[in-house]
Amino acid sequence: MATKFSRQRQAIWDFIKDRTDHPTAEAVYLGVKSACPNISLGTVYRNLMLMRDTGMIRTVEVGDGVIHFDPNTTDHNHFICTNCGKVIDIDGGDVEAIKQEAAAHFTGRIQGYSAYFYGLCPDCTKSAATKTTE
Amino acid sequence: MATKFSRQRQAIWDFIKDRTDHPTAEAVYLGVKSACPNISLGTVYRNLMLMRDTGMIRTVEVGDGVIHFDPNTTDHNHFICTNCGKVIDIDGGDVEAIKQEAAAHFTGRIQGYSAYFYGLCPDCTKSAATKTTE
DNA sequence: ATAATAACAGTAATCGTTACTGATTAAGAG
DNA sequence: CTCTTAATCAGTAACGATTACTGTTATTAT
Missing domain, CATH: 1.10.10.10 (Winged helix-like DNA-binding domain superfamily/Winged helix DNA-binding domain)
Known part of the structure; x- marks a missing residue:
């Protein structure tokens, strides 16, 4: 073997x-x-x-x-916190629909897919809210 | 200045x-x-x-x-050829719809977004077809 | 148990990117 | 136009993630 x-x-x-x-x-x-x-x-x-x-x-x-x-x-999306750098899974999205949507505007065959969403994660949103008004 | x-x-x-x-x-x-x-x-x-x-x-x-x-x-998606490494714009997709779709499954605020689709680009698809059956 | 070789630890090399240096040079003031 | 000054430069050294190399170890099949 x-x-x-x-x-x-x-x-x-x-x-x-x-x-x-x-x-x-x-x-x-x-x-x-x-x-x-x-x-x-x-x-x-x-x-x-x-x-x-x-x-x-x-x-x-x-x-x-x-x-x-x-x-x-399995096909899924990722969220990246722009504050702490954490990478979080976004489960349950209709990945197939996203692929179709993109494929409709492209003349090649789309096989794989990966998407990244950026923003503040729940934790960082919370601690930002704690700080004195800004 | x-x-x-x-x-x-x-x-x-x-x-x-x-x-x-x-x-x-x-x-x-x-x-x-x-x-x-x-x-x-x-x-x-x-x-x-x-x-x-x-x-x-x-x-x-x-x-x-x-x-x-x-x-x-401007918001747009990218296609990467797994054969030649070329990066091609995918214009005209409904980026906002993709963002919404993902946001619906995530409890943070999504600000930015970038997605990559992988496959064979038109050129490489063509030259692959030219080769002896394989 | 032994042989064959995949996989290892340790280390050196690679390569994209960033940081540092003293020298230039663009842009506003006189 | 000349002067000043600070942004920018060229050149090079440093950095850090990843990969490659080398002689050794350990897994698997017999």
Whole structure:
């Protein structure tokens, strides 16, 4: 067989598989250290990219110059807080409708899709409201 | 006055203002060299980022790890060819409808938006069809 | 248990972007 | 037109995320 399931790969998968906070490679690296104290950052990158290439996870590029990883491979949109940088899933939107809408105005075949919405996340909206009137 | 309109900035603006091909900083740098033979890459970056900050142009992050620049600041979508990497505008889509659709499923205020569609561009579709059946 | 090789840790290299330097130069005042 | 001054420049060094390389380790099939 071609693939060996190493302890490190398992640890990375265990760490990321239920995440909804779109960690970076660095964050995965730090998070996996408890299970694999001397894992290498290169190993984390290699495995994350391999998981992406095999469709286990998806990469998300938010505009902060760093790659984020998302175990949710179903079609969905992302919200990025312009204040704290948090990346939040927007579930339940009719992604198919959005694709259709764009396809109607383009003469190529649209396969994939990813959209990013920007604004203040609920938390930052709250703390902004707390501050003295501004 | 705070702003000086240098020859270099003018050249960069002249180069990019009518482009629809979303050049990178590197591409702008090369393209501007004929007008400004010894312009510096740093100058190109500084001016492009300044133009973005003042709303003259927009940055587009496509997933290739490089920043692209777009003089079209009106709301529109982008198509990225997974074969040749070309970035093409999708004009005429109802962007507002897409925003609404997503906003309906999210409890924060959505301000900005950018969406990317992936697939084979018209050119690559054509040349793929030319090849022996595969 | 052993062989074969995927995967590893550690580190060096790459590359896009940003920051720093002292030298230029655009723009307003006299 | 000349002078002043601060914005901008060219050139280069620094930075940080990601990738590539190298010799070692460990998973899997036999």
